[in-house]
Amino acid sequence: MLLSVRKIIKxxxxxxxxLGTPTAFLKAVNDxxxxxxxxxxxxxxxESGCGKSTLGKCIVGLQDLTEGQIFWNDQELKLLQKEQKxxxxxxxxxxxxNPFSSLNPRQKIKDLLLEPLEVHQLLAVSExxxxxxxxxxxxxxxxxxxxxxxHEFSGGQRQRIGIARAxxxxxxxxxLDEPVxxxDVSVQASIxxxxxxxxxxxxxxxxxISHDLQVVGYISHxxxxxxxxxxxxxxTVEQVLQKPKHPYTQVLLKASMGFSVALKxxxxxxxxxxKGCPFAARCxxxxxxxLTEKQELQEVENRWRVACWKWHKI
Amino acid sequence: MPELxxxxxxxxxxxxxxxxxxxxxxxxxxxxxxxxxxxxxxxESGCGKSMTALSIxxxxxxxxxxVTGxxxxxxxxDIHRFTRxxxxxxxxxxxxxxxxxxxxSLNPVxxxxxxxxxxxxxxxxxxxxxVRQKTLNLLAEVGLPDPKRVIGxxxxxxxxxxxxxxxxxxxxxxxxxxxxxxxxxxxxxxTVQAQILELVFKLTQQNKMAVLLITHDLRIxxxxxxxxxxxxxxxxxxxxxxEDIFVHAQxxxxxxxxxxxxxxEQKGKELVSIGGVVPSPFEDLPACVFANRCPKxxxxxxxxxxxxxxxxxxxxxxxxxxxxx
Numbered sequence: 001m002l003l004s005v006r007k008i009i010k011x012x013x014x015x016x017x018x019l020g021t022p023t024a025f026l027k028a029v030n031d032x033x034x035x036x037x038x039x040x041x042x043x044x045x046x047e048s049g050c051g052k053s054t055l056g057k058c059i060v061g062l063q064d065l066t067e068g069q070i071f072w073n074d075q076e077l078k079l080l081q082k083e084q085k086x087x088x089x090x091x092x093x094x095x096x097x098n099p100f101s102s103l104n105p106r107q108k109i110k111d112l113l114l115e116p117l118e119v120h121q122l123l124a125v126s127e128x129x130x131x132x133x134x135x136x137x138x139x140x141x142x143x144x145x146x147x148x149x150x151h152e153f154s155g156g157q158r159q160r161i162g163i164a165r166a167x168x169x170x171x172x173x174x175x176l177d178e179p180v181x182x183x184d185v186s187v188q189a190s191i192x193x194x195x196x197x198x199x200x201x202x203x204x205x206x207x208x209i210s211h212d213l214q215v216v217g218y219i220s221h222x223x224x225x226x227x228x229x230x231x232x233x234x235x236t237v238e239q240v241l242q243k244p245k246h247p248y249t250q251v252l253l254k255a256s257m258g259f260s261v262a263l264k265x266x267x268x269x270x271x272x273x274x275k276g277c278p279f280a281a282r283c284x285x286x287x288x289x290x291l292t293e294k295q296e297l298q299e300v301e302n303r304w305r306v307a308c309w310k311w312h313k314i
Numbered sequence: 315m316p317e318l319x320x321x322x323x324x325x326x327x328x329x330x331x332x333x334x335x336x337x338x339x340x341x342x343x344x345x346x347x348x349x350x351x352x353x354x355x356x357x358e359s360g361c362g363k364s365m366t367a368l369s370i371x372x373x374x375x376x377x378x379x380x381v382t383g384x385x386x387x388x389x390x391x392d393i394h395r396f397t398r399x400x401x402x403x404x405x406x407x408x409x410x411x412x413x414x415x416x417x418x419s420l421n422p423v424x425x426x427x428x429x430x431x432x433x434x435x436x437x438x439x440x441x442x443x444x445v446r447q448k449t450l451n452l453l454a455e456v457g458l459p460d461p462k463r464v465i466g467x468x469x470x471x472x473x474x475x476x477x478x479x480x481x482x483x484x485x486x487x488x489x490x491x492x493x494x495x496x497x498x499x500x501x502x503x504x505t506v507q508a509q510i511l512e513l514v515f516k517l518t519q520q521n522k523m524a525v526l527l528i529t530h531d532l533r534i535x536x537x538x539x540x541x542x543x544x545x546x547x548x549x550x551x552x553x554x555x556x557e558d559i560f561v562h563a564q565x566x567x568x569x570x571x572x573x574x575x576x577x578x579e580q581k582g583k584e585l586v587s588i589g590g591v592v593p594s595p596f597e598d599l600p601a602c603v604f605a606n607r608c609p610k611x612x613x614x615x616x617x618x619x620x621x622x623x624x625x626x627x628x629x630x631x632x633x634x635x636x637x638x639x
Contacts, residue, residue: 047503047504047505047506048503154591156591184358184359184530184592185358185530185532185571185574185575186358186570186571186574186587186588186592187587187591188574188576189573189574189575189576189585189586189587189588190585190587190589192576192585193584193585193587196584211503211504212504212576213504213578214533214575214576214577214578215576217576217577217578217581218576218577218578218580218581218585219576237578237581241578251505252504252505254508255504255505255507255508256504256533257533258533258534258535258536258537258538259508259537260508260511260512260537261505261508261509263505263508263509265459266473266475266476266506267473267503267506282505
């Protein structure tokens with residue numbers, strides 16, 4: 001298994017008492033488990049504040065876990081020695097959302113792309129430049145761009161550079177945090193094409209994080225739908241987008257196609273997350289049990305899971 | 315339908331103060347809105363859609379922007395002839411506007427109530443108790459729970475979606491005949507976005523307001539507009555009913571926009587992307603502004619400017635070689 005996530009929880013202390021001991025927590029990621037196989041694309045979809053970016057950061061090791069385990073290639077991240085971790089980290093790279101702030105403005109593209117090779121001591125020094133040129137052509141830029149600075153590129157081109165930089169480590173897996181949401185539609189399509197091609201040709205697995213269900217549906221094999229730090233539905237793209245079971249997935253799907261949705265209120269505050277179902281306050285199918293008792297993910301079919309008391313009725 | 319707003323050949327230019335170079339933001343936009351009509355203005359970033367909205371309210375940052383040609387008539391009056399007093403009487407009264415980012419558009423140091431009441435006091439001759447009551451009604455009308463509490467709250471105490479509801483309450487406070495909504499839902503979550511759009515259109519139907527909805531997202535336009543106008547590089551490329559645009563698109567740019575929207579149904583197929591990038595206002599463009607990125611471009615497009623041709627049913631397109639569908 002390329003990546004295996006078991007019951008992870010990430011809490012942030014948001015209020016401290018007199019002696020600096022935390023008194024209130026925000027559970028950004030609340031008891032999430034899933035797996036990604038080699039070459040598989042798993043999409044994570046949810047609204048702002050649902051914890052999807054925190055989940056991505058936990059997976060590449062940019063955030064420590066409060067509880068739970070993450071396995072990279074069947075090795076537990078927390079138990080790895082520093083050197084082992086560094087070697088494995090090369091295999092799990094991240095592409096960030098904002099291509100304007102995630103590239104150092106004072107580095108030339110050449111240096112931006114050579115840096116990961118130096119850090120991980122990949123290839124002989126004499127071969128590196130040729131490799132970097134090859135990388136640039138793979139992402140649709142030219143060798144002439146090597147001497148330029150990030151500001152000379154458009155948003156879409158910068159996102160290509162961000163992808164090239166992640167690819168420089170020859171990873172097995174990329175965590176893509178909203179890679180296309182800051183781009184215009186016409187440009188977005190070309191980046192999605194590039195990502196789909198890389199996945200096909202190089203068998204790189206993706207964790208594709210986005211707020212847009214249609215984008216996720218286009219690129220992913222499997223989908224996790226998150227709401228207030230929890231996964232409310234998980235399954236293949238066909239299952240989740242054709243026959244969504246959870247009321248929240250149904251609403252998200254309708255909204256993503258531009259239809260009007262019947263929905264009350266707004267997302268609850270993640271700080272005092274409700275005791276029962278996180279979506280209960282906005283759900284149209286709510287009943288008493290939803291408010292007091294939390295439903296765990298239930299198997300609908302093989303590997304298709306839903307966290308709703310009433311999924312078989314709606 | 316009587317005409318409410320009519321924009322003819324509006325041109326706006328932008329001056330770069332460091333080298334005095336002039337760029338064209340709007341290159342002759344024509345647009346009209348009937349009373350109670352819902353028109354969506356769609357385009358990518360930098361195509362001039364927000365500048366069109368600001369020109370209607372005479373809120374363009376001048377300098378560096380400058381209106382260099384064309385006319386705007388609101389209720390058959392030329393707005394460029396308006397005096398300062400006339401403008402003050404119209405903005406917020408006859409024309410309301412909702413901006414993109416609700417959290418920065420509200421003043422952080424005043425309560426929501428004070429900010430809505432300000433509009434009412436300015437335009438209506440009512441007593442303090444009437445103003446207060448009207449504000450409470452407005453807050454309830456835009457779907458805020460517990461108006462009595464919200465009226466005394468500051469913007470930071472509300473979520474993005476609630477702030478946008480407050481902005482809408484301010485915009486409709488004096489019963490405008492035209493509501494301009496400039497990307498009203500872009501900063502909001504998908505599900506909240508759907509709720510806000512519902513609200514805007516429910517209110518406009520109740521109060522017979524016309525809406526100019528400005529957006530980059532073609533998907534939200536589908537069920538929410540009577541007419542759709544596609545803008546590119548400061549020019550209208552295509553205009554028609556949602557059916558004209560979504561089913562019978564004729565302009566290569568509209569077709570490209572529609573094809574490039576990722577959809578689950580297209581899984582496994584390569585998305586059609588429009589090559590190149592949105593041009594900057596300072597770029598020299600060929601006669602047809604889309605020629606450099608057009609898949610169907612011919613020599614004629616670079617030398618001769620295509621006219622905007624409107625057919626009998628009101629479907630207009632600016633292209634020498636429109637698709638037949």
